[in-house]
Amino acid sequence: MIENKSNLLLRVGSLIDYEILYDIYMDDKNNRYLNFEITSKTNFKSLFNEILSNGILYILEINSKIISTCIITKKKRRTSHIAILGNLATSSDFKGKGYSYYFIELLIFSLKEEGIKRIELFVESDNFIALSFYLKLGFKIEGRLEKYFKRENEKDYIDEYIMAKIIK
Numbered sequence: 001m002i003e004n005k006s007n008l009l010l011r012v013g014s015l016i017d018y019e020i021l022y023d024i025y026m027d028d029k030n031n032r033y034l035n036f037e038i039t040s041k042t043n044f045k046s047l048f049n050e051i052l053s054n055g056i057l058y059i060l061e062i063n064s065k066i067i068s069t070c071i072i073t074k075k076k077r078r079t080s081h082i083a084i085l086g087n088l089a090t091s092s093d094f095k096g097k098g099y100s101y102y103f104i105e106l107l108i109f110s111l112k113e114e115g116i117k118r119i120e121l122f123v124e125s126d127n128f129i130a131l132s133f134y135l136k137l138g139f140k141i142e143g144r145l146e147k148y149f150k151r152e153n154e155k156d157y158i159d160e161y162i163m164a165k166i167i168k
Contacts, residue, residue, distance in 0.1 A: 008099075010106050013057035013069060018048050020066050024089050051087065060103040067094045068103045072111070081117040088130075104137055112167045119167065124149050125159040139163040 013021070019041075026038050039047065051057060055073030059066055070088040074080070085107070090100045111119060121139065123130045131141075142164050147157035 005102065007063055008067075008102070009061045010103070010110070011059050011061065013052075013059040015048075015052070017057075017059060017066065017069075018045065021048070021069055021089075024066065024069060024091050025087075027089070027092055029092065029095070055084070055086070058103075058107060060099060060106070062094075062099075065091075067091055067099045070103070070107070072107065074116070081115065083111050083116045083119050085119055085121040100133065101137065108137075108165070108167065117167050118164055120162065120164045123161050123163060125161055131161070134163050137165065139165045 022041055022044050025044070028038075051071055055071045057069060057071050060068040068088070068090040071086045073084045073086065075082040075084070085104070088100065088104070090103075094100075108119065119139075121134065122145075123134060125131075125144070135141075140163060141161050143162040145160040145162065148160035149158040151158070
């Protein structure tokens with residue numbers, strides 16, 4: 001696990017992070033489970049702008065090097081107590097070392113401080129590493145959307161789980 005957390009920084013991402021996040025998002029191990037296909041840097045620019053417009057892009061850094069990223073979208077009006085976590089991706093150099101877990105814990109704490117009571121996310125039914133990860137963080141499977149996800153170069157549709165964590 002993480003030995004020294006003092007050199008970690010949680011911050012909001014922006015367009016200046018585009019180049020580095022492109023490499024993280026286009027990594028085969030990450031991209032397979034994201035809701036967009038591998039594309040060129042040029043084509044990714046408009047997609048990245050769309051990601052930024054959908055919510056707040058958070059980044060976890062160590063010594064100014066991006067480790068992990070995800071987007072948080074907050075609901076409005078009667079559902080203003082809900083946040084949706086999406087597009088979690090971690091640099092291959094930092095996978096399996098506890099950084100993503102710590103990152104999500106920091107985000108949960110921050111969201112709780114902002115009055116969020118429920119965090120939702122979607123995860124493909126064949127993404128066993130993510131399922132185990134989110135269950136370990138206290139998320140529960142609340143439903144299954146059949147044939148919800150289709151990867152460009154795969155024949156079959158994948159079911160998607162709806163998961164949520166109630167913050168107390």
